Amino acid sequence: MHDIFTGAGVFVYPLGLFSFLAAYVIIERCLALRTSRVMPKEVVDAIISGAVEKVGEEGGQTSVLGRIVYFCRKTNPDPETLKAFARLEIARLERGLFILEIVIAGAPLLGLLGTITGLAQVFSAQVGGGGLPDKAAFIKGISLALSTTMVGLCIAIPAIVGNSYLHRRLDLLATRLDMGVERLINLGKRR
Numbered sequence: 001m002h003d004i005f006t007g008a009g010v011f012v013y014p015l016g017l018f019s020f021l022a023a024y025v026i027i028e029r030c031l032a033l034r035t036s037r038v039m040p041k042e043v044v045d046a047i048i049s050g051a052v053e054k055v056g057e058e059g060g061q062t063s064v065l066g067r068i069v070y071f072c073r074k075t076n077p078d079p080e081t082l083k084a085f086a087r088l089e090i091a092r093l094e095r096g097l098f099i100l101e102i103v104i105a106g107a108p109l110l111g112l113l114g115t116i117t118g119l120a121q122v123f124s125a126q127v128g129g130g131g132l133p134d135k136a137a138f139i140k141g142i143s144l145a146l147s148t149t150m151v152g153l154c155i156a157i158p159a160i161v162g163n164s165y166l167h168r169r170l171d172l173l174a175t176r177l178d179m180g181v182e183r184l185i186n187l188g189k190r191r
Contacts, residue, residue, distance in 0.1 A: 011114040011148045015107060019155045022103045025096045026162035033093065033169050039065045039176060047183050064089045064173075065180055072184050079185045086181045090174045097170075100163040104156050111152020118145030 031037075043065045046054045055069045071077070071085050122141035 009114070009117075009144050009148070011110060011117075011144075012151070014110055015148070015151050015155060018103045018107045018110070018159075021099050022107075022155060022159040022162065025099050025103075026159075026166070029096060029166050032095075033166065033173060035173075036063075038063060038093070038173050039180070043069060044180070047180050047187075050187055052184065052187065064093065065177060068177070068181065069184065072188070076188070079188075082181055082185060082188075086177055090170070090177060093170055093173065097163065097166060100159055100166070103159045104163060107152045107155040107159065109152075111149040114148020114152070115145040118142060118148070 040063050043055055043063060046052055047065075047069065052069050052073060055066060055073070061067050061070050068082070068086050068089060072082055075081075077085070118141045120141075121144065122138055
């Protein structure tokens with residue numbers, strides 16, 4: 001494993017940064033998108049039963065659905081305003097996912113740049129000597145080419161999986177939040 005990272009040369013630093021960013025965003029968003037953080041059971045139960053006034057002033061605001069209920073109770077908005085506020089809350093849930101998209105695109109491209117750089121080193125050593133390249137230069141160039149490609153793909157593949165999972169999770173939560181907003185709108189019409 002050590003040979004792979006030393007073989008990647010200077011490209012190991014930006015690839016390491018991509019790896020750290022992908023891991024950080026995936027872990028942070030997985031924690032932030034837990035059902036208990038977005039739609040706690042007590043808030044959902046209050047909406048289903050129609051007792052939204054039971055949602056606590058402070059406790060209810062720690063979740064996305066709690067903030068939507070709080071906004072609805074305090075401002076008594078029209079349905080479109082409530083839906084717009086819910087969309088704003090859903091957009092906040094997407095925070096940081098653009099970083100994963102950058103990693104997904106950037107890591108393989110950086111690996112490809114390392115491949116091209118390694119092959120250029122091999123061929124420039126061959127041209128300079130007029131014949132076969134120096135064995136050490138050949139090994140170093142091929143090592144750079146293969147290592148950067150492998151590390152770039154090893155970063156991008158888990159980032160793709162994490163990004164897909166998080167987007168699916170967001171879609172599910174957004175649908176559930178939309179249902180909660182519709183219930184709040186119906187409760188508001190009955191008053």
